[in-house]
Every structure is written in structure tokens, then in C-alpha cells.
Amino acid sequence: MPELPEVETIVRGLGPILKGRAIRRVHVLQENVVAYPSPEDFRRELTGRRIGRLSRRGKYILLHLSGGLILTIHLRMTGQLVYQPEAGSLPKHTHVALELDSGLLRFTDTRRFGRLWLISEAETDKVSGLSALGVEPLNKEFTEDSFKELLRGRRGRIKSLLLDQHLIAGLGNIYTDEALHRAGIHPARSAADLSARETRALYQAVREILTEGIAHGGTSIRDYVDAAGEEGHFQKKLRVYGRGGKPCARCGRPITRTVCAGRGTYYCPHCQKQDPS
DNA sequence: AGCAACGCCTGATAGC
DNA sequence: TGCTATCAGGCGTTGC
Numbered sequence: 157m158p159e160l161p162e163v164e165t166i167v168r169g170l171g172p173i174l175k176g177r178a179i180r181r182v183h184v185l186q187e188n189v190v191a192y193p194s195p196e197d198f199r200r201e202l203t204g205r206r207i208g209r210l211s212r213r214g215k216y217i218l219l220h221l222s223g224g225l226i227l228t229i230h231l232r233m234t235g236q237l238v239y240q241p242e243a244g245s246l247p248k249h250t251h252v253a254l255e256l257d258s259g260l261l262r263f264t265d266t267r268r269f270g271r272l273w274l275i276s277e278a279e280t281d282k283v284s285g286l287s288a289l290g291v292e293p294l295n296k297e298f299t300e301d302s303f304k305e306l307l308r309g310r311r312g313r314i315k316s317l318l319l320d321q322h323l324i325a326g327l328g329n330i331y332t333d334e335a336l337h338r339a340g341i342h343p344a345r346s347a348a349d350l351s352a353r354e355t356r357a358l359y360q361a362v363r364e365i366l367t368e369g370i371a372h373g374g375t376s377i378r379d380y381v382d383a384a385g386e387e388g389h390f391q392k393k394l395r396v397y398g399r400g401g402k403p404c405a406r407c408g409r410p411i412t413r414t415v416c417a418g419r420g421t422y423y424c425p426h427c428q429k430q431d432p433s
Numbered sequence: 434a435g436c437a438a439c440g441c442c443t444g445a446t447a448g449c
Numbered sequence: 450t451g452c453t454a455t456c457a458g459g460c461g462t463t464g465c
Contacts, residue, residue, distance in 0.1 A: 157453080157457095157458065157459070215459085230459085231459095232458085232459050232460080233458055233459060234458095267457095267458090269458085269459065270459095283459070284461070285461080287457095319459090321460080328458090328459075329459085349455085378457090393463090418458085419457095419458065419459095420456090420457070420458080
């Protein structure tokens, strides 16, 4: 599932390829993936636009177009945004294809959870979730002190807090489990109960894990591919996610799988104690 | 405030 | 080329 490092990798890969390209034709093959505006308006408004810069906000991909329009895309679970030099055959589950003056950009999504929005700069409120996003965890504004502030008074589980896009934008199930393991914190600990030392360790772990994820081109567990359709490499570096029963890289004891925050959750019961004392 | 359940989806997998 | 139930999860919504 694409999280911040995967989306960042896609944006970095697509940016140089798409910059300056014109959109010649728009194919909407599955209308319900277009969340805004109507599929007809989407098609009409997109046709003839030129692509400027690309950016990322949380897990959203933003294509800035001529005339001040922004094509916003969320890949959710299984979405892919891939540039094809040859505008020939489209893979199964391709729902939107943009024919460019050279090649084609396609949105492919097996489970159809992903969505596209075409908005003006004043319409960010049309994109569900976008205007309510929390801090970018790799930006300067996300400091150890601001993280401490986020935790203050929150009795909920630390994993739930890390996954809450309204607080921190971009963490998903994989990087959350990895960050908690690196910091040695049990996913079900109450956020407000973390010590100063634990808070610092978790803050650093989040920044490190995301940075390393980007450096390795993201994590490909099942569906994720980059702008060119290539898999990432961070799955080789995972220490807990998807490793139930396998030995912990730090202590050698088996990784446990539970459900926390409604998600499959992997952790080491020895290195990540529910009640550290 | 916090959390669980649900809906949206299809492919992989387990059980029979 | 077996059939069917279950599971995976981002995220908005609903209800406790």
C-alpha cells in the first residue's frame, strides 16, 4: 500500500517525465474513480492542459496544470500511477488514461479504492481529507517539540495516533509498525504515557524510517510500483511488518502478529513491552 | 475523546 | 480451470 515514501518516489519519478507535457486525450474507463467533478467535466477540463510541477501532500499526488488546475490523486490500497512511453495496450484494472503528446499516464487500481479529483487552487476542500491533513513528518515544522505537543493528553494508542492523517500526514500500516519497533515501543501503549526518552526515540524513528523508505524507492509487498512500473526495495529492510513468527532482528525472539487500531500489527513482544518498567 | 464496525473492492489463500 | 468463505486495509462515516 502506498504510504509517504511510495508516493514521494512516484512524484520524484514522474516529475521530470511529465513536466511540460500536454494532455491530448482523456480516457475515463471506470467513472466512479473520478470523485470530482463529474466524469464529463473531468474529461473536458483536462483535455488540452499542460502539466507543470508535481508535488506530494501526505499520501496525495498533486499534478499542477496550466490554468491553475490541480489533478489530485490518492492511490489508497492498490492504486498505481505509471507512465507508459508506448500508448498501446493498457493493463487490466486501468480506470483512467491520459494520452500525452508523447506516451501515456495511466491510473490502474485493482480494488478501485483510489480516487482522482480535478480542482482549482481554491477548491482543495473538494478533495476529501486533503485540507484536514496534519503535519508533514519530513518537513522542518515537524520538530521533536511539536511531536511532544501532539502526544499531550492523548490517552489513545500510539499506533492509532501515528496512523491518524489529521495529526501526521503520510504514515500507513507498514512504516508505523517499523517505526514503533525501531523505537522499542509497544503499538498499544497510550500516547500520553510515553517517557521523554521514548518520545524522542519515536520521533527520530519516524523520520529515519520514512527517509530510508524513500532512499530505497519504497516498499513493494504486493501492488506498489513506481512511476516506471518498477518495484521498490525497502521490503528487504522490513524488521517486523509481515514477519509474524520470524526472528526479531534485534533479539532473535519471534515477531508477533495482533490486531491494533483495527489493522494487522507486527511487533516484538520482547523489544516492545506493553508495560516497560 | 476514543474505538469498533461498516462499506467500498478484488485477488490470494485456506478449508472442504 | 473446484467452490466458497475469509482476509487484506486507507479512510470516511456512524454509533456507542
